[in-house]
Amino acid sequence: MRIGMIVVLFAVAACSTTTPPTPDIDALVEGTLEARSEAEARTPVTLKSPADGSTFDNVAGVNLEWDWTRPLADNEVFDLRVWRDGDPANGITWTRESSFDLSQWLLYQQPGNFSWTVGVLDTGTDDQQPKEMNELAPAQHFTMSQIRMDIMELPEGFEANLYARLPVTQPTVVTFGPDDNMYVLSLEGKVVELIDDDHDFVADTSQVVFDNPDNKLNYAVGMAFHNDEIYISDAGRISILEDTTGDGKLNDIHPIVEGLPTWKHTFHSNNGIAFGPDDKLYVGVGATTDHGPLQDQYEASILRMNPDGSDLEVFATGVRNPYDLTFSPSGDLFTADNSPDEPDETLTYLPPEEMDHIQQGKNYGFPYVYGFAGSGGDYAAPVTEFYTSSASAGLTYYDANQFPQDYHGVYVAQFGTGAGVPVAYSIRNGQMVVLTRLQPDGNGSYSGSWEPFAKFRTDLGVYSPIDVTVGPYGGLYIMEWVTSTVFRVSYTGIAQKQVESTAEATPASPGETLFRTGANGAPACITCHQLDGSVGVGPSLLNIGVIGGSRVAGLDAEAYARQSILQPNAYVVDGFLPGVMYQNYADQLTTEQVDELVAYVLSLSP
Numbered sequence: 001m002r003i004g005m006i007v008v009l010f011a012v013a014a015c016s017t018t019t020p021p022t023p024d025i026d027a028l029v030e031g032t033l034e035a036r037s038e039a040e041a042r043t044p045v046t047l048k049s050p051a052d053g054s055t056f057d058n059v060a061g062v063n064l065e066w067d068w069t070r071p072l073a074d075n076e077v078f079d080l081r082v083w084r085d086g087d088p089a090n091g092i093t094w095t096r097e098s099s100f101d102l103s104q105w106l107l108y109q110q111p112g113n114f115s116w117t118v119g120v121l122d123t124g125t126d127d128q129q130p131k132e133m134n135e136l137a138p139a140q141h142f143t144m145s146q147i148r149m150d151i152m153e154l155p156e157g158f159e160a161n162l163y164a165r166l167p168v169t170q171p172t173v174v175t176f177g178p179d180d181n182m183y184v185l186s187l188e189g190k191v192v193e194l195i196d197d198d199h200d201f202v203a204d205t206s207q208v209v210f211d212n213p214d215n216k217l218n219y220a221v222g223m224a225f226h227n228d229e230i231y232i233s234d235a236g237r238i239s240i241l242e243d244t245t246g247d248g249k250l251n252d253i254h255p256i257v258e259g260l261p262t263w264k265h266t267f268h269s270n271n272g273i274a275f276g277p278d279d280k281l282y283v284g285v286g287a288t289t290d291h292g293p294l295q296d297q298y299e300a301s302i303l304r305m306n307p308d309g310s311d312l313e314v315f316a317t318g319v320r321n322p323y324d325l326t327f328s329p330s331g332d333l334f335t336a337d338n339s340p341d342e343p344d345e346t347l348t349y350l351p352p353e354e355m356d357h358i359q360q361g362k363n364y365g366f367p368y369v370y371g372f373a374g375s376g377g378d379y380a381a382p383v384t385e386f387y388t389s390s391a392s393a394g395l396t397y398y399d400a401n402q403f404p405q406d407y408h409g410v411y412v413a414q415f416g417t418g419a420g421v422p423v424a425y426s427i428r429n430g431q432m433v434v435l436t437r438l439q440p441d442g443n444g445s446y447s448g449s450w451e452p453f454a455k456f457r458t459d460l461g462v463y464s465p466i467d468v469t470v471g472p473y474g475g476l477y478i479m480e481w482v483t484s485t486v487f488r489v490s491y492t493g494i495a496q497k498q499v500e501s502t503a504e505a506t507p508a509s510p511g512e513t514l515f516r517t518g519a520n521g522a523p524a525c526i527t528c529h530q531l532d533g534s535v536g537v538g539p540s541l542l543n544i545g546v547i548g549g550s551r552v553a554g555l556d557a558e559a560y561a562r563q564s565i566l567q568p569n570a571y572v573v574d575g576f577l578p579g580v581m582y583q584n585y586a587d588q589l590t591t592e593q594v595d596e597l598v599a600y601v602l603s604l605s606p
Contacts, residue, residue: 043069044137045078045118052140059106059144060151061460065099066118066137072096079121079132085113089139094121101461103149104483107165111146115139149485151463152432152454152478157404157493160454163477164194164203166484173223173272173394173467174479174486180472182486183209183225184479189217189234191241191250194486201475201488210241210250217253219263221323222273222283226307233273233283236262238309256309261296264288270303272324272394277331280304282315284322284335291320291340291347292367300366302335302358318364318379319356324394324467326410332446333358334383336392336412339370349582350537352527353390354382355410355436357445373523383436383448385517388527388537390430391415394467394479402474403491409437411453411476413465429537431456433465433478452532454478454489511600514593522588525597528581531604537580539573545602561598565589 048065056062064080072078077094082105092105117139123130149162163182170187177183182194182203189212194203210230212220222233230241232253237260239253260283262269268286275281287300294300297314302322304315322335339353351370357380358364365379375381386392395412416430433454438446456463464481471477475488508516518524528538548557552571555563563570568581589597 042134044135045120047116047118047137047140050140050142053142055143055145057145058148058150059103060149060457062102062106062142062144063099063461064102064116064118067098068120072120075123076133077121077123079119080116081118081136082114082116084109085115085141089115089117089136094123103461106144106147107149107162107483107485109144109147111144113141113143115141149483150457151460151480151483152456152487154454154489155407157491158489159492160478160487160489161201162485163196163201163488164206164486166192166194166479166486167206167208168192169484171466171479171481171484172221174477175223175225175469176471177225177230178228182471182477183223183230184486185220185223185232187220188212189215189220189232191223191230191232201473201490203486213251219269221269221271224273224275224281226275226281231273231281233270235269236260238270238273238281238283238305256307257305257312260285260303261288261299264295264299265290268321271322274325274327274333275307276304276327276333279307281307281309282325282333284319284325286321286338287366289367290342294367302333315360316358316362316364318362318366318368319358320366322356323392325358326395326397328397329399334395334397334410336386336395337364337366337382338392339388339390340367341389341417343580348579348584349523350388350528350580351523352385352388353392354385355392355395355412355448355450356380356382359445369521371518371523371527373518374521380445383438383446384450385524385527386412386414386434386450387429387530389417391417391464392430393465394469396468396470396476398470398476400470400474403476406437407435407453407491409435409448411435411468412450413468413478415464415466415481416456416462431458431463431465433468456480509596509600510593511596511598511603514589514597515600519593520588520590522585523582525601537576539576541601542604542606544604548602557602558598561601562594565594565597 046067048067077096079091080093080100081089081091083089117136119136120133121130122133152160166184168186168190171184172187173185175183184192190208191210192206193209194206197204217234219235220232224231232239237255237258239255241250242252242254243250244252260270265288271284273281273283283303285298285301285303288295300319301314302316305312319337321338325335327333335358336355339351340347354371356364362380363378369375369379371385372381391414393413393415395410397410399408412434414430414432432452434450435453436448436450438448441447462482465478466481467479469477475490478487515525529541545557548560552560566586568583569578572578
């Protein structure tokens with residue numbers, strides 16, 4: 001009986017129509033993803049470079065790189081830790097990037113062995129403490145055999161040494177005071193004095209002589225000494241630093257001119273200042289727009305005033321954004337002018353930057369003409385043109401005895417920037433200090449040619465020289481913005497350039513002259529096409545006589561070069577934008593000039 005009942009029950013169960021519950025697929029997937037995410041979060045970061053055990057003798061270019069399993073969430077950061085062997089494994093920064101340039105940190109270390117690792121940190125919320133999400137990656141190691149920073153290439157016979165690591169960031173002006181000590185101004189308005197106590201051309205001590213209390217200075221980009229007083233140019237005004245407490249410390253500012261146009265266009269303001277041989281103070285003032293129209297009586301000009309700010313007047317006009325000013329020993333005034341970089345229907349190409357010899361009452365063209373194109377008549381021609389969008393910044397006139405005579409002239413620090421085009425096409429011209437040699441032009445002004453002097457090593461990182469000045473013993477001092485450092489360049493031997501300059505120069509062909517200076521109101525080709533093989537706003541033209549024949553079907557190299565001049569948008573090389581090159585060469589150059597220009601371009605070889 002019991003067995004029969006069991007069989008019946010089993011049969012009933014087997015015939016039942018009841019089905020098991022359906023699993024929650026979304027919940028299962030979500031749970032799986034959460035588990036996977038937690039596993040990924042616990043996975044250590046992968047350290048990629050430098051290779052474990054690497055040795056360096058130059059801090060420039062020591063770039064740490066790593067990778068992780070997924071992109072960081074909004075509340076996550078990488079926790080980078082670098083330490084000398086034997087010291088605690090302390091962190092040095094949080095970052096959302098997967099690399100870090102260690103140059104600046106290493107400048108403050110001593111040679112030796114170092115270790116580094118990276119973790120992932122959940123920064124939490126206001127009421128939570130940050131917490132490590134995973135185990136730190138196994139540390140890797142590298143050795144610094146010495147702490148040097150070689151980040152520039154110089155002509156033969158010259159060398160650079162690191163003069164100072166600045167105690168401020170974003171330095172804007174470097175100059176020497178009447179006490180022969182170096183003074184540096186920072187963008188936030190601090191002034192630092194650096195002293196070389198033992199005269200070995202390395203700063204031994206530094207002190208902040210003006211700390212900008214209450215943030216009274218803003219966007220400070222100009223500084224000059226006069227009668228033992230420090231003058232500062234910051235957003236919209238010129239001021240004198242004062243000691244109002246009588247304790248020997250500068251603690252306040254005394255404005256002498258206010259209300260100058262400032263920041264109506266990005267980075268444009270009253271800029272560098274300099275005292276002339278007439279005991280007047282000069283200041284360059286940027287435009288209120290990228291390329292016009294003019295809106296303020298003081299914009300796009302060089303102003304002049306008495307040391308107390310009285311008798312303010314417009315000395316010269318037509319300069320878009322003159323960042324700095326310098327006087328020659330004979331009293332000639334020079335500035336380097338930044339070019340527009342926002343092409344539109346009213347600016348159909350990227351014009352050159354230029355260096356101008358500033359003379360009273362003259363107009364240098366902005367916003368109507370740029371460079372040599374269109375100059376003459378109402379508009380003064382520049383001394384020379386620079387590559388477009390180089391962001392020419394501080395400049396100084398060199399005539400000391402430490403450099404050979406062939407290296408006397410105007411040195412310009414070119415910060416380096418990209419034109420106002422999409423990031424994918426942004427080209428960084430500049431990033432070097434250039435030398436312009438001057439020749440009287442017979443009309444009371446100067447002509448000149450320029451060449452790179454100190455080329456910063458862009459293969460090691462992004463470097464931006466911001467100012468240059470001449471020291472008491474004839475060294476050229478170059479201040480670099482990114483690393484907040486100052487280098488002293490000195491002459492140590494026979495420069496090859498000086499030897500070569502004694503040889504008779506080969507006269508330029510008509511095509512080369514057109515390439516370098518333009519004609520009939522059309523701009524120079526060298527504005528966008530560099531001749532050293534590097535990429536500018538336009539592609540390199542070296543060896544175009546060979547490669548040009550393969551770019552457009554049915555066109556040989558000569559026909560391609562001619563089309564590129566007369567119809568710039570007919571074919572655009574990959575990686576470059578249409579509409580950036582000047583569009584009207586066909587209307588402004590004669591047939592003969594086009595032939596000469598084509599012949600010169602085809603002759604360019606590596």
